[in-house]
Amino acid sequence: MTLLRRRMNGPDNNLDQKNLVMAIALSVLVLMVWQSMMPPPVKTMPNQPVAEEKKTQPTAPATKPQSTAPASPSDAPAAQIEQALIEHKAIAQLSAGAIQQIELSNLDGQISRWTLLEEQYGVRSADPEQKPSPFAFARRRGADDELTSHFLPPTMSLKFDGRDIVGDFKVVKTEGDGIAALEWTDTQRQLKVIKRYTLDQSSYTVQVEVELINLANRERTYEMNASFGALQNNKEAEPSMFMPPLNLFNSLCMRNEDFERLPVSDIAEHINDGEPQLNRFGDGVRWAGMDNRYFMTALLIENAEIKSCAASLGEKGVSTPPGFSRLFTRIELQPGALAAAGQAGSSVVRKFKFYGGPKTLSELNVQDPPLGEAIDFGFFSVICVPMLWLMRLSFEYIPNWGIAIIILTIFVKLLTLPLTIKQYKSMAAMKKIQPLMKALQAKYSEDKVRMQQEMMKLYKEHQVNPLAGCLPMVMMMPIYFALYRTIYSAVELYQANFGGWLTDLSQQDPYYITPVLLGLLMIIQFRLNPSAGDQTQTKILMWVMPIMFTAMMLFLPSGLVLYILVNTVLGIAQQWYSYRKQDAIVPQKARAKR
Structure with a gap:
C-alpha cells in the first residue's frame, strides 16, 4: 500500500495529474462553448395549415407576397380574394452592376426577387445538407428536388380607413438600370399610391419611397407595415454533431441599445403555449429584420417612426409545406392621416431603406443606424x-x-x-x-x-x-x-x-x-x-x-x-x-x- 501511495502521490504524478485536469477542464470548456452556440431542435406550430407545394411553381413566394398587417376577420378574406384576382407578372428588373439584382412585381408593387450576383454568394452545390442557403428571395430546390430554407421577399402593406388594400401596379418611369417608379390608382377607394425604387450601385441596399395621395374630398387615415420572412426547413435548423446549423433563421429587432435575436424554436415554444406573437417591442425600435449565420435582411426607417416590432410564425390563409415553418419579423409603423384632396397634407411620402446581403462588418456599420449587432460574436466582440x-x-x-x-x-x-x-x-x-x-x-x-x-x-x-x-x-x-x-x-x-x-x-x-x-x-x-x-x-x-x-x-x-x-x-x-x-x-x- 505504501508503494501504491507513492506512485499515486509522487511529484511526477502531481504534474501529470495537473496536466490531465487542465486538459479535461479545457475540453469541458470547449464543449460548454459549443453547447451555448447550439440551438435546441426546432419546434413547429401545431395545426398549421399545410399543403404540398407544386414543383412547377419554383417562385411561388416571390409571386405572392403576403400582407403583413393584422387584419380583422371581415377584412382578411376580402384582401386575400382581391390579391388572388391580380395575376402576378414581373414588370421591372433593376440591377447594380455585378453586386445585386431585384425584380418588381405588379402585385402590390412589391419586390418579388432579390439576388446577389457576386460569385462568392452564388449556388455551388444542390445539397442542402452541406451548403448554406444562397441569398435569393425565391423558392430553391436542392437534392432530390427538395425545397430548402430561404428568405422570403420583404413586403410592405397598406391600410386606408382601417381596410387592407392590394393594388395592380404599373411602371411609370425608369432611369438607367437602378431606378423605377410604380404607380397604382384606385378610383373606387379614391387614392393613388406611387412606389419609387432606387437600387444602390455600391452596396446591398434598396431605397424605397412610398407616396400616398388622397383623392377623396374628406380626411383619410392610413397605416403602413413591413414584414421580413423566411421559409425554414426544420431539418436544416437542427445541429449535427459538433456543428451548429448553417440554415437557422432568426428574427431580429434592435430597440434602443437592446438587441433581440429569436430563432424558430424560441418563437414556436411561446406560440405553442398560446401566445400569438413573441417579444412585441414598442417605442425605441431602431431597425428590424431577419438573418441566418452569413446573410440578413433589415428595414431602416428614414422619416417615419416604428410603432412596434414582433416575431411570429405562420400566416393566416397561407399554406406551409410539411416539415417547414414560416418565420416573420413584423414591423408596424406609426399611423397617420391625409387631408382632403386639394388641401395641404393630402399626400405624404414615407422613405425606407432595405438591406439585403452578407453580414460583412464594414458594410453593416456604415448603415444608418448601424447593423453590426447582427454579427453574433458572443462575449468576445471586443477582441473579435x-x-x-x-x-x-x-x-x-x-x-x-x-x-x-x-x-x-x-x-x-x-x-x-x-x-x-x-x-x-x-x-x-x-x-x-x-x-x-x-x-x-x-x-x-x-x-x-x-x-x-x-x-x-x-x-x-x-x-x-x-x-x-x-x-x-x-x-x-x-x-x-x-x-x-x-x-x-x-x-x-x-x-x-x-x-x-x-x-x-x-x-x-x-x-x-x-x-x-x-x-x-x-x-x-x-x-x-x-x-x-x-x-x-x-x-x-x-x-x-x-x-x-x-x-x-x-x-x-x-x-x-x-x-x-x-x-x-x-x-x-x-x-x-x-x-x-x-x-x-x-x-x-x-x-x-x-
Missing part, C-alpha cells in the same frame, strides 16, 4: 472585431482567406508569446526539480503535512511556482475563443477557396485530411511534454485527447481546423525550441559552477 480587421487587411495584400487565417494565427501566437514562454519555462523548471521532489516524497511518505511544508520550501528555494504553467494558458483562453468565434462568424469565409481540396472554408474538410493531420500533430505535441510519471495518465493524454479533438474537428468548418492546425504546428516548433534552449543552458550553468 480587431481580429476580423486584421484578416481583411491581410486579404487586401494576399487575396486568399486561408492565408489570412494563417497570418492571423501567427499574429495571435506572437501576441501570446511572452505568456507561452513563461509557461514552458515553468514546466521546464518543474522537470528540473523532479528528482528533489521524489526524494522528499520518499523521506516524508508517512508525514503529509511535513512533506507539503518541505515542498513549499523547495519551490521557494528554486523560485518555482507550480501554478505558473497553468495561469498563462488560462489567460490565453479568451483570445483563442475569440479567434474561434471570429472565424466561425465571418461571412468572408463563405465559399472561400483556400486551394487544393479545401474549396469552402465555411464547410468541413470533405476528405477529413486536416482533422486527421491535426490529431497526429497533437500526439507529437504531447510526446514533447516532460512526463516521467504514471504511464496510464500519459497514455490518456497522448491518445484519448487527440482522438477526441480529432472527432470534434471532423464536423467543424475547415477554416477553423486550419487555424487550430497552424496553431498546433507553431506550438510544437516553439515547444521544441524552448526545451532545446533550456537543455543547453543547464550544462553551461553546471560548468560555470565548476
Whole structure:
C-alpha cells in the first residue's frame, strides 16, 4: 500500500495529474462553448395549415407576397380574394452592376426577387445538407428536388380607413438600370399610391419611397407595415454533431441599445403555449429584420417612426409545406392621416431603406443606424472585431482567406508569446526539480503535512511556482475563443477557396485530411511534454485527447481546423525550441559552477 501511495502521490504524478485536469477542464470548456452556440431542435406550430407545394411553381413566394398587417376577420378574406384576382407578372428588373439584382412585381408593387450576383454568394452545390442557403428571395430546390430554407421577399402593406388594400401596379418611369417608379390608382377607394425604387450601385441596399395621395374630398387615415420572412426547413435548423446549423433563421429587432435575436424554436415554444406573437417591442425600435449565420435582411426607417416590432410564425390563409415553418419579423409603423384632396397634407411620402446581403462588418456599420449587432460574436466582440480587421487587411495584400487565417494565427501566437514562454519555462523548471521532489516524497511518505511544508520550501528555494504553467494558458483562453468565434462568424469565409481540396472554408474538410493531420500533430505535441510519471495518465493524454479533438474537428468548418492546425504546428516548433534552449543552458550553468 505504501508503494501504491507513492506512485499515486509522487511529484511526477502531481504534474501529470495537473496536466490531465487542465486538459479535461479545457475540453469541458470547449464543449460548454459549443453547447451555448447550439440551438435546441426546432419546434413547429401545431395545426398549421399545410399543403404540398407544386414543383412547377419554383417562385411561388416571390409571386405572392403576403400582407403583413393584422387584419380583422371581415377584412382578411376580402384582401386575400382581391390579391388572388391580380395575376402576378414581373414588370421591372433593376440591377447594380455585378453586386445585386431585384425584380418588381405588379402585385402590390412589391419586390418579388432579390439576388446577389457576386460569385462568392452564388449556388455551388444542390445539397442542402452541406451548403448554406444562397441569398435569393425565391423558392430553391436542392437534392432530390427538395425545397430548402430561404428568405422570403420583404413586403410592405397598406391600410386606408382601417381596410387592407392590394393594388395592380404599373411602371411609370425608369432611369438607367437602378431606378423605377410604380404607380397604382384606385378610383373606387379614391387614392393613388406611387412606389419609387432606387437600387444602390455600391452596396446591398434598396431605397424605397412610398407616396400616398388622397383623392377623396374628406380626411383619410392610413397605416403602413413591413414584414421580413423566411421559409425554414426544420431539418436544416437542427445541429449535427459538433456543428451548429448553417440554415437557422432568426428574427431580429434592435430597440434602443437592446438587441433581440429569436430563432424558430424560441418563437414556436411561446406560440405553442398560446401566445400569438413573441417579444412585441414598442417605442425605441431602431431597425428590424431577419438573418441566418452569413446573410440578413433589415428595414431602416428614414422619416417615419416604428410603432412596434414582433416575431411570429405562420400566416393566416397561407399554406406551409410539411416539415417547414414560416418565420416573420413584423414591423408596424406609426399611423397617420391625409387631408382632403386639394388641401395641404393630402399626400405624404414615407422613405425606407432595405438591406439585403452578407453580414460583412464594414458594410453593416456604415448603415444608418448601424447593423453590426447582427454579427453574433458572443462575449468576445471586443477582441473579435480587431481580429476580423486584421484578416481583411491581410486579404487586401494576399487575396486568399486561408492565408489570412494563417497570418492571423501567427499574429495571435506572437501576441501570446511572452505568456507561452513563461509557461514552458515553468514546466521546464518543474522537470528540473523532479528528482528533489521524489526524494522528499520518499523521506516524508508517512508525514503529509511535513512533506507539503518541505515542498513549499523547495519551490521557494528554486523560485518555482507550480501554478505558473497553468495561469498563462488560462489567460490565453479568451483570445483563442475569440479567434474561434471570429472565424466561425465571418461571412468572408463563405465559399472561400483556400486551394487544393479545401474549396469552402465555411464547410468541413470533405476528405477529413486536416482533422486527421491535426490529431497526429497533437500526439507529437504531447510526446514533447516532460512526463516521467504514471504511464496510464500519459497514455490518456497522448491518445484519448487527440482522438477526441480529432472527432470534434471532423464536423467543424475547415477554416477553423486550419487555424487550430497552424496553431498546433507553431506550438510544437516553439515547444521544441524552448526545451532545446533550456537543455543547453543547464550544462553551461553546471560548468560555470565548476
